[in-house]
Amino acid sequence: MANSKTLGESLRRHGVTRRGFLKFCSATASLMALPPTMVPAIAAALERAKRPSVIWLSFQECTGCTESLTRSHAPTVESLIFDHVSLDYHHTLQVASGEAAEAAREAAMHENQGGYLLVVDGSIPLADPGYSTIAGISNVDMLRETAAGAAAIIAVGTCAAFGGLPKADPNPTGAVPVSEIIRDKPIVNVSGCPPIPVVITGVLAHFLTFGALPELDRYGRPMVFYGQSIHDRCYRRPFYDKGLFAETFDDEGARKGWCLYKMGCKGPMTYNACATAKWNNGTGWPVEAGHGCLGCSEPDFWDAGGFYNALSIPTSDVTGTVVTGAVAGAALGAAAALLNRGTQGEAREKHATVTVDDLEKGV
Amino acid sequence: MSQATIEKGINAFKEQIDAPVAAFFSSCVSCGMCAEACLFYTETGDPKYTPIHKLEPLRRVWEQEYTLTGKIKKLFGLTEAVTDRMLSEWQELLYDSCTMCARCSMVCPVGNDIAYMVRKAREGMVASGNAPEGVRMASTRAVRIGSPMGVKLTSLQAQIRHIEADTGLTIPIDVEGAEYMALLSSMEIMNFPEYIGGLAKIFAHAGISWTLCSTAFEATNSGIQIGSSDIARELVQRVVDGAERLKVRAVISPECGHAYTAIRWEGPNLVGRRFTFKVIHILELLDQLRASGRIRTEGLERECMTFHDPCSLVRKGGVIESPRNLMNMVTENFVELEEHGKWGWCCGGGGGVSSNEEAAGLRHKAFRRKKEQLEASGADALVTACANCRLVMEEGFEGYRVEMPILGLTELVADHLVTEEGSGEPPEKR
Numbered sequence: 001m002a003n004s005k006t007l008g009e010s011l012r013r014h015g016v017t018r019r020g021f022l023k024f025c026s027a028t029a030s031l032m033a034l035p036p037t038m039v040p041a042i043a044a045a046l047e048r049a050k051r052p053s054v055i056w057l058s059f060q061e062c063t064g065c066t067e068s069l070t071r072s073h074a075p076t077v078e079s080l081i082f083d084h085v086s087l088d089y090h091h092t093l094q095v096a097s098g099e100a101a102e103a104a105r106e107a108a109m110h111e112n113q114g115g116y117l118l119v120v121d122g123s124i125p126l127a128d129p130g131y132s133t134i135a136g137i138s139n140v141d142m143l144r145e146t147a148a149g150a151a152a153i154i155a156v157g158t159c160a161a162f163g164g165l166p167k168a169d170p171n172p173t174g175a176v177p178v179s180e181i182i183r184d185k186p187i188v189n190v191s192g193c194p195p196i197p198v199v200i201t202g203v204l205a206h207f208l209t210f211g212a213l214p215e216l217d218r219y220g221r222p223m224v225f226y227g228q229s230i231h232d233r234c235y236r237r238p239f240y241d242k243g244l245f246a247e248t249f250d251d252e253g254a255r256k257g258w259c260l261y262k263m264g265c266k267g268p269m270t271y272n273a274c275a276t277a278k279w280n281n282g283t284g285w286p287v288e289a290g291h292g293c294l295g296c297s298e299p300d301f302w303d304a305g306g307f308y309n310a311l312s313i314p315t316s317d318v319t320g321t322v323v324t325g326a327v328a329g330a331a332l333g334a335a336a337a338l339l340n341r342g343t344q345g346e347a348r349e350k351h352a353t354v355t356v357d358d359l360e361k362g363v
Numbered sequence: 364m365s366q367a368t369i370e371k372g373i374n375a376f377k378e379q380i381d382a383p384v385a386a387f388f389s390s391c392v393s394c395g396m397c398a399e400a401c402l403f404y405t406e407t408g409d410p411k412y413t414p415i416h417k418l419e420p421l422r423r424v425w426e427q428e429y430t431l432t433g434k435i436k437k438l439f440g441l442t443e444a445v446t447d448r449m450l451s452e453w454q455e456l457l458y459d460s461c462t463m464c465a466r467c468s469m470v471c472p473v474g475n476d477i478a479y480m481v482r483k484a485r486e487g488m489v490a491s492g493n494a495p496e497g498v499r500m501a502s503t504r505a506v507r508i509g510s511p512m513g514v515k516l517t518s519l520q521a522q523i524r525h526i527e528a529d530t531g532l533t534i535p536i537d538v539e540g541a542e543y544m545a546l547l548s549s550m551e552i553m554n555f556p557e558y559i560g561g562l563a564k565i566f567a568h569a570g571i572s573w574t575l576c577s578t579a580f581e582a583t584n585s586g587i588q589i590g591s592s593d594i595a596r597e598l599v600q601r602v603v604d605g606a607e608r609l610k611v612r613a614v615i616s617p618e619c620g621h622a623y624t625a626i627r628w629e630g631p632n633l634v635g636r637r638f639t640f641k642v643i644h645i646l647e648l649l650d651q652l653r654a655s656g657r658i659r660t661e662g663l664e665r666e667c668m669t670f671h672d673p674c675s676l677v678r679k680g681g682v683i684e685s686p687r688n689l690m691n692m693v694t695e696n697f698v699e700l701e702e703h704g705k706w707g708w709c710c711g712g713g714g715g716v717s718s719n720e721e722a723a724g725l726r727h728k729a730f731r732r733k734k735e736q737l738e739a740s741g742a743d744a745l746v747t748a749c750a751n752c753r754l755v756m757e758e759g760f761e762g763y764r765v766e767m768p769i770l771g772l773t774e775l776v777a778d779h780l781v782t783e784e785g786s787g788e789p790p791e792k793r
Contacts, residue, residue: 340385340429347377352365354489354593356503361447362366363494 007045021046028205030196031277032214032224045209052208053108053116055146056090059139060132060166060175061122065157066092068194085204088116091134102135109149109218117207118150118185120178123159123166127174143181152186152213153178154203158296161189161220168302179220185211189220193296196277197223219299226276229266230293233275236260252300254290264308265292272297369447372491376424376445377464379483387475388425392404397467397477402708402732403460403725414467414477417456420445420598421484450493451569453635457484458495460729461720464674464709478679479544481714485590490529494589497719502585502594508600511585512549516577519547522556523575532563537609538574544611545573546582546626548619550750558618558750561777565649565738568780569574569657573615579605582617584625588715595625596633602626606640615648618771620675620713622751627680645773646675646748650685653692656691660779663695669742670772671756672707673749686748689772693779694746700736708732712755730759 011021025043029036058066059197070093075156087093088108089101108116120143125131129138137145155178166175179187190199203222206214231237233312236253239245239259246253246260257267267275268292274285286293292308295301352358397414397698398404404412423445436442454649464476488494494502501511508515523534535541543566551558566573577600586595606614616623627642652658670690676682683704690697702708711729733756739747747753747768753769760767 119719154425167435231446336431343377343428344380347374350374351378352371352490354591356499356594357504358365359489359492359494359499359589360367 006047007051010051020157028202031202032222038209042205042209046205049208051086052204053086053088054119055088055105055108055116055150056093056119056121057132057142057146057361058091058107059120059122059124059143059158060142060173062165063092065121065194066090069197069200073140085117098135104140105146109146113149115151116149117151117204119156121156121162123163123177124181125166125173125175127172140181143178147182147185150185152188152207153182154200155179155187155189155220156200157195158191158301159193160297162299164193165302167300184358187220188213188216188222191219191221191226191297191299192272193294193301195297196225196273196279198277199273217250221271221297221331225273226271226297228271230270230272230275230287231265234267234287235275236287248292248333260287260290260292262310263292264306264310265286266295266301266304266307266311267293268311269304270295270298270301367490367492369445369450369491372447372450372487372493373445375490376421376487377428378485379486380421380425380429383476384421384480384483385429387477387480388422389416389430390581391472391475392473394472396470396472400466400470401460401728402464402466402711404527405705406515406729406731407725408669411456414459414461414481417453417461418477418480418484420450420453421440421480421487424487443555447491450488450491451481453583454488454493454495455721455725457481457488457628458498458715458719459725460710462674462713462716464713465679466706466709468509468676469678469705482587482590486592487592489589492558495715495719495721498585498589498722501718502589502591505581505583505585505598506594508580510549510552511583512553514549514581516580519552519575519580522552522559525555526560526563528558530563532560532567534559534563535572535574537577538572539571539609540611541574543571543573543611544576544579544606544609544613545614545617545645546613546619546622547575547580548583548622548750549581550583550619550754551596551617552580554754555750555774555783557774558771561771561774562645564777564780565652565658566771569652570657571657574611576605576609582619582622582626584622585715585718586623587621587629588682588718592633595629597789599625599630599633603634606638611640613643614638616642616644618645618748618750618773619752620680620751623680623682636693643718644680644682644685646676646682646685646689649773649776650688653688658776659778659781660692661780662693663774664693664744664779665695666743666747667696667698667741668694668744668770669700669737669740671700671702671710671737671745671747671752672703672705673747673752674707674713675707676748677707682705689776690730690746693775697710698740698742700740702736710752710755710759712751717751717755726755727759730755730762734759734763737765739780743767745769746775747774 022043023028025046026039029039029042089105094104096100124139124143126140129140132139134142155161159166160178163175163177166173179360188203190203199222202225203214214224217223217226236259244253244258245262246258247262248254265287267287278285294307295304395413398410401412401414427437427442433442461481463478463481468475468478471477504513505511527534545562547559567659584595584598586598604615614626616626623644631637649658670686672678708735710724716726745756747769748771753771756769
C-alpha cells in the first residue's frame with residue numbers, strides 16, 4: 001500500500017495537469033488565508049512530498065464523515081490528494097479484513113514511527129470498554145496505542161472532536177472526544193456532522209507544505225475555516241438586519257428566502273465554512289436549501305435546545321408589553337424627576353453665597 | 364466671618380447635580396478609557412488619577428440623594444456618607460491632578476463630560492473648605508486686589524509707560540466708545556508685557572480703535588479655577604460693568620485659556636443675561652483681520668516652529684483653525700505636534716494647578732508628556748497663545764533642562780507686520 005511515489009507523480013499519473021495542480025495550490029493558499037507568495041512554496045512542497053501514511057480509526061460513529069469525504073461527486077484535485085495519501089488502514093475502505101487488517105495497521109505504525117498522521121472519527125466510550133471494540137481491542141486502547149507514534153492527530157467530525165451524538169445527554173456509553181484521552185500530541189478538531197471535505201484536504205496540504213498544523217481556535221479548530229460564524233457569512237444576513245424573518249417553512253417569507261433565525265437557525269453561534277465553501281461541489285448548503293443551521297460544528301450541539309427553537313425570541317405580546325412598560329417608565333421617571341427636582345430645589349434654597357471670606361474651614 | 368463646612372459642601376454637591384450629571388453617572392461603564400487620556404495617569408501610572416474616579420464624592424452624593432437604590436442603601440446604612448475627611452483626601456484628585464483640560468471628556472465612549480463634572484465637584488470642595496491653599500489665596504487676591512497675582516492698576520500703568528516708550532505708541536485707557544476693550548492676564552502684565560506692545564502695534568497697523576479699562580483690565584477668573592460660581596460671577600461682573608461703562612462693541616479675551624472660558628462661555632450664564640457686547644479671542648480677531656486683509660505681514664520665521672494648543676482655547680473653546688492660519692502666515696516651517704488641535708496634551712498647569720504650590724511635584728512629572736511630545740516634533744521653538752501655559756512650560760523646561768524658546772503668537776504676528784513709511788501711522792485701509 002505505502003509506496004515511495006511523491007504526491008506530484010501520483011497526481012500526474014491520474015491525469016491532473018500542472019495547471020490544475022497550481023490552481024489547487026492557489027485555491028489552498030487563499031482558502032487558508034496565506035499570502036499569494038506562498039503558492040510556489042505550496043506547489044513545490046506538495047510536488048516533492050512523500051505520500052504521507054495515514055491511519056484512520058473509526059470508533060463510535062456512523063461513517064457519515066467517511067461518506068462525506070469519499071462520496072463527494074467527480075474527483076477533484078482535493079479528493080485525488082485525499083485518495084492518494086497512503087491510507088494504510090481504514091475500516092470502510094480497506095480491502096484487507098481480520099488479522100490482515102490489523103497487521104497493516106501495525107506495519108504502518110512501525111514503518112512510519114513518529115511520522116504518520118492519525119485520523120479519528122467517532123467518540124470513545126469510557127463507561128465500559130465493551131461498548132465498542134475492534135478486533136477485540138477496546139477503542140481507548142487502540143487510540144492510545146496508535147496515537148503514541150503519530151506526528152499529529154486529526155479528529156474528524158463532531159464525535160471525535162467534541163463527543164457528538166454518542167455524548168448527547170444522558171451519554172449512556174460515557175463517550176468522550178479524542179482530546180480528553182490524548183493530551184501529548186497536536187490535535188486538530190475538524191468538527192461538523194459531517195465536516196466539509198475541503199477542510200480535511202486543506203489541513204493535510206498545510207501539514208505537507210509547512211510540516212506543521214494550521215493556527216487553531218479555542219476549540220482546536222483551524223481558524224481559517226472556523227474563524228467566522230455562519231451568520232456573519234450568510235447570504236440571508238441582510239434580511240436579518242432588516243428584521244425580515246420566515247415564520248414557518250411554507251410562508252411568504254420562506255418563499256422569499258428571508259432569514260431563518262426564528263425557525264431555530266443556529267447560524268449566529270456556529271463557526272464553520274459552510275456559507276462560503278458550500279457543499280456538494282459548491283451546489284448549496286443547508287440555509288440555501290431552506291433549512292436553518294443545526295450548529296453541528298459546535299460542542300454539545302445535540303443538547304443545545306431544539307433544532308427549531310430560535311436562539312432567543314420574545315415570547316409574549318411585544319407591543320403591549322412595550323407600551324405598558326413605556327407608560328409605567330414615563331410615570332416613574334416623572335415622579336423621580338419631581339422628587340429629585342425637589343431635592344435640588346431644597347439644596348438651592350440652602351445655598352449660602354460663597355465669598356472669599358468663607359474659603360477656610362471652621363476650627 | 365462665616366466658615367466653610369461639610370454640610371455646605373454636601374449641599375453644594377446636591378445643588379450642582381443636574382440632569383447631565385445624573386445621565387453621565389448612570390451611563391459610565393467603567394471602561395477606564397479616560398485614564399489613558401489623562402496625563403496625570405499616563406505619567407504616573409497611578410490608577411487613582413483615573414478621571415472618573417476623581418468624581419467619587421459627587422457620584423456618591425448623586426447615588427445617595429438622587430437614586431432609588433442609593434436611598435435604600437442609605438436607609439440600611441450600606442453606603443458611606445461623604446465626609447470632610449474624604450473630601451480632603453480628594454483635594455489632590457480634584458485639584459492637584461486635574462487641569463480640567465477635558466481630554467477625558469473627548470475619549471469617553473458614552474459621552475460623559477468629565478471636565479464639566481470636575482468643575483461642578485469643585486463647588487462642593489470650595490463650600491466645604493477643601494480647596495488648596497494656593498488656589499484660595501489666588502481667589503482672595505483676585506477679589507480683594509483685582510488680580511490673582513496681586514497686580515494693581517498702578518503696576519499696569521507703570522508697565523504701560525515702559526511699553527509706550529519702547530514702541531512709540533499710545534496705550535489707551537478708559538476710552539469711551541472704542542471698538543474693542545482688551546483684557547489682560549496678570550501674567551501678561553508682569554511676565555510677558557510684549558503682548559501689550561504687540562496689541563498696540565497690531566491695532567495701529569489695522570487702524571482699529573481700542574482701549575484698556577481701569578476697572579476691568581484683568582481677564583483671569585480665579586472663581587472658575589477654584590470652582591466657585593459666586594466668586595466667578597463677581598469677577599465676570601466687573602468686566603461686564605467696565606465694558607458697558609465704556610460702551611465698547613466687543614471685549615477681547617487675551618492669550619489666556621481659562622479667561623476665555625470664563626468670559627466667553629460661563630460669563631453670560633453666571634450674570635444671568637446676554638452681554639450687550641461681543642466676546643472674541645485675540646486669535647479669532649487676528650485671523651479675521653488676516654482674512655479680510657486688514658493686517659499684512661512680511662517675512663517668515665526660518666526656524667522650525669510648533670504650536671502648543673491651550674486646552675481651554677482650542678479643545679474647549681473651539682478656536683482650532685485660527686492659530687494654524689496665523690502660524691502659517693508668519694512661519695515657513697510650521698510642524699504640528701503628533702497629537703494636536705482638539706487632541707492636544709495639556710501643559711499640566713491649567714485649571715488652577717499652576718497656582719497650587721502643593722501640586723508642583725506632580726505637575727513636574729506630568730510635564731514629561733509635553734516635553735517628550737515637543738522633542739519628538741523636532742521643533743526649534745514653541746509658540747502658544749496662553750500666558751499660563753507659557754509660564755508653566757518655561758518652568759517645565761527649567762526642570763527638565765530643555766532649551767527651547769517659547770513665544771506668544773500675538774507678539775509673533777506683531778513682529779511681522781508690514782512697516783510703512785512713517786511707522787506708527789496706520790496704513791491706508793483697503
